[in-house]
Amino acid sequence: MSHVLQIKKARRERRRRHVRRRVLGTSDHPRLTVQKSLRHIYAQVVDDTRGVTLAMVTSVNFNFPVEEEKKLTKTRRAAHIGRAIAAKALAKGITHVVFDRNHNLYHGRIKAVADAARKGGLQF
Numbered sequence: 310m311s312h313v314l315q316i317k318k319a320r321r322e323r324r325r326r327h328v329r330r331r332v333l334g335t336s337d338h339p340r341l342t343v344q345k346s347l348r349h350i351y352a353q354v355v356d357d358t359r360g361v362t363l364a365m366v367t368s369v370n371f372n373f374p375v376e377e378e379k380k381l382t383k384t385r386r387a388a389h390i391g392r393a394i395a396a397k398a399l400a401k402g403i404t405h406v407v408f409d410r411n412h413n414l415y416h417g418r419i420k421a422v423a424d425a426a427r428k429g430g431l432q433f
Contacts, residue, residue, distance in 0.1 A: 325412040332409045333357050341394065341433065342409040343422050350387045350418055352394040352426075354403060364397035366390050384421045391422035395429025408433045 310318075334340025334357040344351045353365040368386050371393065381389075398406065406426075413419045427433070 321412040328410060328412070332407050334407055334409075338405045338407050339363055339398075339403060340409045341398075341406040341426065341431065342411060343413070343419055344411055345387075345413060345418055348383075350383070350390050350422065352390050352422055354394065354398050354406060363401055363403065364394060366393045366397060384418050387418035387421040388425040391425025392429045394422070395426040395431045399430050404430065404432055406431050406433045 332340060334355050336356055336358055339354045339356045341352065341354050349368045351365075351367045351369075354363045355361070356363055368390055371386075371390065373381060373386065373389055398404075408423055410419050410423075415423070423433075
């Protein structure tokens with residue numbers, strides 16, 4: 310691994326630790342964590358006190374609307390994931406969560422998931 314990549318990885322890990330130090334999901338307020346790759350986005354609701362994933366949605370096997378599937382941008386796909394994770398969490402009786410953006414900045418796809426989850430009924 311080149312020196313530049315090692316520096317980037319160290320910075321990303323530092324940002325992740327910085328966020329996770331302050332964000333802890335409990336049974337009353339589980340943690341909504343969002344992770345993204347270049348192609349997909351993943352969202353899950355986690356209870357850290359028990360170490361259990363309560364709900365999970367990924368764009369890997371998500372059924373997007375057929376009429377829109379070809380023209381959906383990654384940000385719009387992220388919004389669909391946000392609405393889906395909110396629906397799954399509400400079905401399990403979860404209304405309040407704490408948002409964990411991991412090492413990502415709060416903009417673009419990460420913000421789209423958060424905004425769609427808020428519109429879907431989650432409070433954070």
